[in-house]
Amino acid sequence: MKEIGDYAFSDCQNLTSIVLPPDLTEISDGMFSGAGLTSLDIPCGVTRIGYSAFSHCKGLTSVRLPNSVIETTGFSFLNCENLTSIVLPSSLTGMGHRDFYGCTKPVSYTHLRAHET
Numbered sequence: 001m002k003e004i005g006d007y008a009f010s011d012c013q014n015l016t017s018i019v020l021p022p023d024l025t026e027i028s029d030g031m032f033s034g035a036g037l038t039s040l041d042i043p044c045g046v047t048r049i050g051y052s053a054f055s056h057c058k059g060l061t062s063v064r065l066p067n068s069v070i071e072t073t074g075f076s077f078l079n080c081e082n083l084t085s086i087v088l089p090s091s092l093t094g095m096g097h098r099d100f101y102g103c104t105k106p107v108s109y110t111h112l113r114a115h116e117t
Helices: none
Strands: 063-066 085-088 108-109
Touching: none
Parallel strands: 063 085, 085 108
Antiparallel strands: none
């Protein structure tokens, strides 16, 4: 399954974790908006994080985007109040508007490109 529709798991507050198909190519718009996710393994083939994909995931504390991700499209992690750590891949060429707006705790960012030699 390469694609899952927009807002597929939106507002699924009891959804704390999920195993996504390994051939998934994008996290669609609002896919997990308002879900109860506390952790997530994003498959290596994902190239795009959709608009508001993880917005309002109040239980999400850390995110590691795989090296395949090249863009986020805006408000991706809007109001993720407990997000404190994110790892950005060296493949990332563009970030959307206000991707981390409303993240009220200090967030530790690691950009893998900074660590390449």
